[in-house]
Amino acid sequence: MKSSVILFPGSNRDRDMIAALTKISGTAPNLVWHTDTEIPRSDLIVVPGGFSYGDYLRSGAIAARSPVMDEIRKAADKGVKVLGVCNGFQILTEAQLLPGALMRNAGLRFVCKTVKLKVENANTSFTNQYVDGQIIPCPVAHHDGNFFAEQDALKQIEDNHQVVFRYAAGTNPNGSINDIAGIINTKGNVLGMMPHPENLIESDHGGRDGRKLFESALDVVSVEAA
């Protein structure tokens, strides 16, 4: 399985993502600059975390209008898997590849800690190696992770089982509506999430619970011993 990582000026979690993808798939991902108008053939396109364009205007707003986004949209239409983590999630909502918006954390502070995530939908191509209801630890690091959607849109998201991850009871770090931490599009090939699974893939990270997300998305079974 071949993956690509999109780079924007101000991305800063790209290296962690590249390391995770390389380790898990055994192949380094293609690196695609935000002005590129072509993405090499990929099974998984990842929009990593960071502060693209300094988060000016709104988090992810400028990046969502960059040339490479048209290519991501085309690939997503064809069924290619797209994963947006943190700023990547913000970019995907700004690009309207995912519904809703990510607003300033309710507590107004940047949060950097480990939360508990509940796998709400293990029936997606990103989560099929987890089980429904499984609770995993996962780090978060963001200032604008407060997911919001208007009532009708929210109902649709819930009714369609588009909520893939929720902050487990009592660990919502940002005021996100319905404790939403990650959602998928209706077609099931575009996932956005605030937590950082790429920072939870080896024992030295304090756990390996993020691995299964990449193993699911890349359709690989990890060969590395625990």
Add this chain to the structure above:
Amino acid sequence: MTKARITVTLKNGVLDPQGKAIEGGLTSLGFSGVDSVRQGKVFDIVLDESNKDVEAQLADMCEKLLANTVIENYSVEVLD
């Protein structure tokens, strides 16, 4: 030259923690009777003469970039 001012505000019902914090700041400065504060953004834009149908173009700018219409409303005012 055409000058315009675009105001972007959060839609009703969208929580505004920053507005809340500002409201608290005003209250703690002793301003009484502040019922609520909502924070927004203002963009002052100057267009040159090459722009036809200025209003439509400004609205297009709002739709495509300046406002996130999932959470925000915008208004356009052509100043002169």
